[in-house]
Amino acid sequence: MAKFLLKKIGWLFTLFLTTTSIAFSATEVEGMRVWSATEKTRLVFDLNTTAEYRMFALTQPDRVVIDIADTYLKRPLPQNDFDNGLVYGVRSDRKNNGILRIVLDLNQAATYSSYLLKPYKNLGYRLVVDLSQTGYKKVITQPKTLKASTTIQPILIAIDAGHGGEDPGAIGIKGSREKDIVLAIAKKLAQLVAKEPGMEPIMIRNSDYYVGLYDRIKKARQAKANLFISIHADAFLHPRAQGASVFTLSDQGASSAAARYLAQKENESDLIGGVQIKGKDNSVAQILLDLSQTSARQASLKAASDILRQLQKVGAVHNTTVQHAGFAVLKSPDIPSLLVETAFISNPTEERKLNNPNQQSQIAQAVMNGIRAYFYHNPLPKTLLVQRQHVIAPGDTLSGLAQRYEVSLNELRLANGIKGDFINRGDTLLIP
Ligand SMILES: [Zn+2]
Incomplete structure (x- = not known):
């Protein structure tokens, strides 16, 4: 319409209108x-x-x-x-x-x-x-404590603080941002993993910037991580929703409406966080999905159960069983992956707790205990955890072995899933 009019009016007028339209656009x-x-x-x-x-x-x-x-x-x-x-x-x-x-x-x-x-x-x-x-390349540091031995490999734990940068994640009533809280918890967890003999953390993000969902997977795979843990603290429709949940991937549909709702929200992250969605990302997604995920999936479930069990000890859990949903960030074909919703930031009581450094440490410690339990139960070849084994001989007692290997009785119980003091002759004990 404007152009049609312009043709009929003299050039002076045209110039005026064009200038005006530029100013508007x-x-x-x-x-x-x-x-x-x-x-x-x-x-x-x-x-x-x-x-x-x-x-x-x-x-x-x-x-x-x-x-x-x-x-x-x-x-x-x-x-x-x-x-x-x-x-x-x-x-x-x-x-x-x-x-x-x-x-x-x-x-x-x-x-x-x-x-x-x-x-x-x-x-x-x-x-x-x-x-x-320019020339930046992520260097994976080898654990100093293991330098002497060339055959032992560290267990690498990829720690993924959700959201970041442009994407604040969920926001609590008091204004706390999920991205800040989960980064604080992730850093505490990384410190614990670094202290753990035979384990090394890999931080997917170290500060307040956004990493695309597939880039998170890529980073973990490039580092050859043995476990991928994504940490979140989400909001739900009901402010009273509370407690932690642990999720693994499902592409056969979510285990509940709530799981579906949360996965949908997490997967929007790339749109908010400013990732360019184009062919490249889709092809990566396709490659990842085409590969067999069966064994990684079973391992994910075991690790998720071990972590959930530990989280139950430090506070309320939202679900007592591991939940499943189509979280994009869990789609590694070869790394056991799980997502921990630490608590609901939309619940005012939990928002306050999530901001408390002691509570953050407790959550990080629970996740660490879960990681340790998982790798004790499912030791990886060539790692420190399988190097120390003891076949129970006649006369061995649990407390005697604890003393001999300089570990606490409780650590020994935890590593082997033993409740009391009873041990079977001929069984193999893992020494933490
Ligand atoms: Zn989140």
């Missing part, structure tokens, strides 16, 4: 948010509409330039939340041709990638810029 940068980690930094620019842009890098000094066509800043860009990441400053300049130039000043050379995201829920158009340290 110009893109506005409404804000900028930053998430920094040592090896990567993500910037998200909130836009009022879609935009055309280009990016390039310059050296001496290192910087990345973003030119956005026909755009202006709604307010000045924030200057002070870079947290010692790759970026130390941001500048902007609006050119006469309408291009908004944003310059990111870098501490060191970085590779960059970027993409536009369409509105999702309460989030509008977003331009996502990811910077990674």
Whole structure:
């Protein structure tokens, strides 16, 4: 309609209308948010509409330039939340041709990638810029205590704090964010795993940035993790819902409506967290699904039961049996994977508990006890846990063996699933 009219009116008028229409369609940068980690930094620019842009890098000094066509800043860009990441400053300049130039000043050379995201829920158009340290490669540290032996391998536990960065996860009534709480619990768990002889933690994320669901799986697989634990603290429709649950993957449908509801919410994470959904992700998903998952699934279930049993000891559980649902993050074909919903952040009492560092430690300790029990019951070849075995000889007593191997009686019981003191001659005991 507008174009049709324009053709009929003189060029002066045309110029006026065109200029006006540009003013109306110009893109506005409404804000900028930053998430920094040592090896990567993500910037998200909130836009009022879609935009055309280009990016390039310059050296001496290192910087990345973003030119956005026909755009202006709604307010000045924030200057002070870079947290010692790759970026130390941001500048902007609006050119006469309408291009908004944003310059990111870098501490060191970085590779960059970027993409536009369409509105999702309460989030509008977003331009996502990811910077990674050039030449950055994750180094898996070998446990120092095991250096002497070349044949013993550490048991690697991938710890996945849910959500992060753009995706806060569920938010409690008091405003606590799931992403912060689960990161705190994950860090406590990582410390416990690091202390455990023969085990090493692998943190899927270390600070407040988003990692895509399939990238979480990829990271765990690249590290050759032996177990993958995703930690969450979700909201439910009823504020009174309470207690922990442990989930494993199901693609035959969820075990309950609540499980289905939670899985659906968790799987939305990529849309909120700013992952570019394109062919690449789908093909990865397909490869993962095509592979046989049977043995990993049985192992997942065993590990989940062991962890659930330990969680029951420290507080209320929502379900006394392991739940199943189609959580995307659990789709590793070859790593036993489980998801722990530690508690409901939507329940005011549990929100308060989740914020309490002592409670966080208790949850982390319960998960650790579950992990230990699982690997004691299902020892992996070439790991420390199978190196120490004892075949019970006549005259052996449990307390005598505990003394001999310098472990506590309780540890010995836990490692072998023994309740009292009775042991069978000829049986093999695992020595923790
Ligand atoms: Zn969650």
